[in-house]
Amino acid sequence: MAKSMYKNTGRLSRFNLRRDRIRIPVWLLSLAVLTFVVALAFTDLYETAEDRQGIAETMKNPAMEAMVGKGYGLDNYTYGAIMANQMLLFTAIAVAIMSILFVVRHTREDEEGGRIELIRSLPTGRLANLNATVIVVCGVNVLFALIVGLGLYALGIESMDLEGSLLYGAALGVTGVFFAMVAAVFAQALENSRGAVGLSFAVLGVSYLIRAAGDVGDGVLSWxxxxxxxxxxxxxxxxxxxxIVLTIAAATVLTVLAFYLNAIRDLGSGFIPAKPGRKHASALLRGPIGLSFRIQRTGLIAWAIGIYVIGASYGSIFGDLESFLEEVEMMQELINPVESASLTDQFIPMLMSIMAMISTVPVLMSVLKLVGEERKERTEHLLSRAVSRTRLLAGSFVIAIVTSFAMLSLAGTGLWSAGTVVVEDELGFGKIYGAAMVYLPAMWVMIGVAVLLIGFAPRFTGLVWAYLCYSFIVVYLGNLLKFPSWMANLSPYGHIPQLPVDNMDYMKVSVLTIIAVVLTIAGFIGYRKRDMY
Amino acid sequence: MSLLKISGLTKKFGKFTALDDVNMEVNEGEVFGFIGPNGAGKSTTIRVLLGILKATEGEVKIFGKDAWKDAVEIHKRIAYVPGDVNLWPNLSGGEVIDLFMKLRGGNHKDRRDELIQKFDLDPTKKCRTYSKGNRQKVALVAAFSLEADLYILDEPTSGLDPLMEKVFQECVLDAKKKGKSVLLSSHILSEVEKLCDRVGIIRQGEIIETGSLDELRHLTRTSLLVETKQPIANLKQLQGVHDIGEKEQALSFQVDTEELDNVMNHITSFGIVKLESAPPTLEDLFMRHYEGPGKAGGAS
Structure with missing residues (x-):
């Protein structure tokens, strides 16, 4: 009996690999290459021990602690320590995202699509699919750990020894496995894949925030x-x-839980029952905009809360930041000191650029929802009624624009509301809010790119995510890694004036807005002319 | 008067020709059956009609307007039910029906509630929990709740039980009584036979036969089962006789409809004891057109 529960696991594992034969290598290679490139870049940038000590000072900054974690080994700041401080956390998050998406795609999403039913009707074990998914995701993470570990060691950078490199890889791998198992549990508990992905991401986000609070405070919370x-x-x-052992132990507990839940439930069901819906549509649900909002409502509300919390948590470190900045004067690399601006102010643009890019995620999701709907053959319900394509796309577009306002407003308000409590001097709301809203044109360019892709290349809408990732890397790491300026200039976020440190540059902002408008109009024209899926 | 007119429609996806010079007409007040095997191009044709796909060549007019350019104007007067009804998992059936009705405009709440009851649909359930048949009911209720001049139905009953299929047929006949037109793509040939005035048969992207059922029946064969006093001589040599088989004392064979008279005259002379004849069904027609690689239509 016990053995028959897992029958054909091997075949299903190979089948999973076959289905993701492009996706997995792309994820692994891009993350590995990014890791290696950054590691090599540090050696060029900080050649002397003095350079490295300079960077070590910035790591004592509470803003940095909240963002990337508490610095360690700062007395003798080696390349290895720099690498781990700057890159380990974000890479771990990326690996976690990869693992969550993989697990839900192969469990609940397949189940929702009725594909598991087909598999289960064949002589396969009840737990074989979950088992195969777990085996493959663990294998992928182990492989990634080895690639990164051996690769970093092979770079031959001083202080990056074999043990440390393998540990670096292992830390990434076990984080991936842990969050894969979180996703596996939610995939059993919830009846739909979007909920499973959403809750897994929520756990990831909360983990980040708890760690941030712990690292800025006494560190207990981080555990x-x-x-x-x-x-x-x-x-x-x-x-x-x-x-590493602790993480593996926790992941094992989650694995057992996921298998147990899978074993005791019916196919297609979850443990959180679906509520009955309304009998009739509300007054809001009367057209493409209403529909677009209705189907994204839960997600958008979750994002809104998330963005506000991120803003508030960055704001809450402003007090610490202030006292820290009074002590330390050496603040090169991350920010270029400007005489006139207060030191706290100089951190605002950096925080804002990160929050603006995070806020872009729900914005892009709401535009791209239209393509997702098209692939699921749901847009034809609308287009076969008295809805023009322009009106349909405009519905998504309007929601995206409103979302961009809402998310940035929440980011700015969150930052201000928490910051103003902890800062001694007055923290002007207008200043903070303006620094947030100035990123709107950059978001609009991203919306424009998305609309353009929807209009002309609906299969390749994923490119806009790649563009956002690129922007994140060049804008966030650009200063640190001293990328050539043209690289940042390729991203709309690289052109936004650094309020409140810099002056407002209406010219740049207008040009970005015009680019956004042109891209959007072109996308609308393309959308009217092409075949629907 | 034709409400819908397709002339010389060709649709290519890259190098693949999905539709090749399709011509078709649906007249006012008629129910037109659109039949063909899987992948023949039925849904592609319908999607071109809806302005979801753009024709590579040819002209597609509904109500005298261009299906691509005036899609929105046209859609104000049509109702569409897709074969695969994909709905939003987190909306309830009732919400979807209301949304679809609002998108079309018009207020027909009584009709809606009546149909929900007739189709025995629970509108408070989330779409994710509906079976295929129930999702189809949602689309059917939304379509028939409104007054439309043309109903485009793409295999609308493939998931319905026989009881619901009857309700559906009533809806179609009701629309026809009101002088509305229906384009019904279907696999259920008995349904097409019952409902449709004319049929068009599509195969591999080409319309191979169009006409009223009676017209098309001329193109097919009648099955005969005959028992005679003396054995029938020279049956094989007669024109238009096919598939001769022996059943106990009787002979069974098929006769081309146009040769039926000659054949009957011939066999009467042998003294008929028993005669059973079965009219050609649409199924026979269908089978003859689809079996084998050649165009069977030309052989009859």
Missing amino acids: FSPLGWVLGTEVYVNNYWWP
Whole structure:
């Protein structure tokens, strides 16, 4: 009996690999290459020990602690320590996202689509699909850990020894496995894949916030977050392996839970029952905009809360930031000191650029929803009624624009509301809000790119996500890694005036807006002319 | 008067020709059956009609307007039910029906509630929990709740039980009584036979036969089962006789409809004891057109 539950796991594992034979290598290679490139870049940028000590000072900054974790090994700041401080957390998050998406795609999403039913009607075990998914996701993470570990060691950078490199890889791999198992549990508990992905991401986000709070405070709280465990390895300095063991143990508990839940439930059901819906549509649900909003409502509300919390958590470190900045004067690299601006102010643009890019995610999701709907053959319900294509696309577009306003407003308001409590001087709401809203034109360009792709290349809408990732890398890491300026200039976020440090540059903002308008109009024209899926 | 007119429609996806010089007409007040095997181009044709796909060549007019350019104007007067009804998993059936009705405009709440009851649909359930048949009911209720001049139905009953299929047929006949037109793409040939005035048969992107059922029946064969006092001589040599088989004392064979008179005259002379004849069904017609690689239509 027990054995028959897993029958054909091997075949299904190979089938999973076959289905993702492009996706998995793309994820692994891009993350590995990014890791190697950044590691090599540090050696060029900070050649002397003095350069590195300069960077070490910035790591004592609470803003940095909240963002990337508490610095360690700062007395003798080696390349390894720099690498681990700057890159480990964000890479771990990326690996977690990859693992969550993989697991839900192969479990609940297949189940929702009725494909698991087909598989189960064949002589396969009841737990074989979950088992195959778990085996493959673990295998992929182990492979990634080895690639990164051996690769970093092979780069031959001073202070990046074999043990440290392997630990670096292992920390990434076990984080991926942990969040894969979180997703596996939610995939059993919830009846729909979007909910499973959403809740898994929520756990990831909360883990980040708990760790941030812990790292800015006394550090105890960080041990309640799996992302805190990653950083607790203190790779390349102390090389603690026990957080890896801790993460594996926690992941094992989740795995057992997921298998148990899968074993006791019916196919297609979950543990959180679906509520009955309304009998009739509300007054809001009367056209493409109403529909577009209705189907994204839950997601948008979750994002709104998330963005506000991120803003508020960055705002809450402003007090610490202030006292820290009074002590330390050496603030090169991350920000270029400007005489006239207060030191706290100089961190606002950096925080805002990150929040603006995070806020772009729900905005793009709401535009691209239209293509998702098209692929699921639901747009034809609308287009076969008295709805023009222009009106349909305009519905998505309007929601995206409103979302861009709402998300940036929440980011700015969150930052201000928490910041104003902890800062001694007055923190002007207008200043903060303006620094947030100035990113609107950049978001509009991203919307424009998305609309253009919807109009002309609906199969390739994923490119806009790649563009956002690129923007994140060049804008966030650009200063640190001293990328040539043209690289940042390729991203709309690189052109936004750094309020409140810089003056407002209406010219740049107008040009971005015009580009956004042109892209959008072109996209609308394309959308009217092409075949629907 | 034709409400819908397709002339010389060709649709290519890259190098693949999905539709090749399709010509078709649906007249006012008629129910037109659109039949063909899977992948023949029925849904592609319908999507061109809806302005969802753009014709590579040819002219497609509904109500005298261009299906691509005036899609929105046309859609104000048509109702469409797709074969695969994909709905939003987190909306309830009732919400979807209301949304579809609002998109078309017009207020027909009584009709809607009546149809929901007739189709025995629970509108408070989320679409994700509906079966295929129930999703189809949602689309059917939304379509028939409104007054439309042309109903485009793409295999609308493939998931319905026989009881619901009857309700559906009533809806179609009701629309026809009001002088509305229906384009019904279907696989259920008995349904097409019952409802349709004319049929068009499509195969591999080409319309191979159009006409009223009676007209098309001329193109097919009648099955005969005959028992005679003396054995029938020279049956094989007669023109238009096919598939001769022996059943106990009787002979069974098929006769081309146009040769029926000659054949009957011939066999009467052998003294008929028993005669059973079955009219050609649409199924026979269908089978003859689809079996084998050649165009069977030319052989009859």
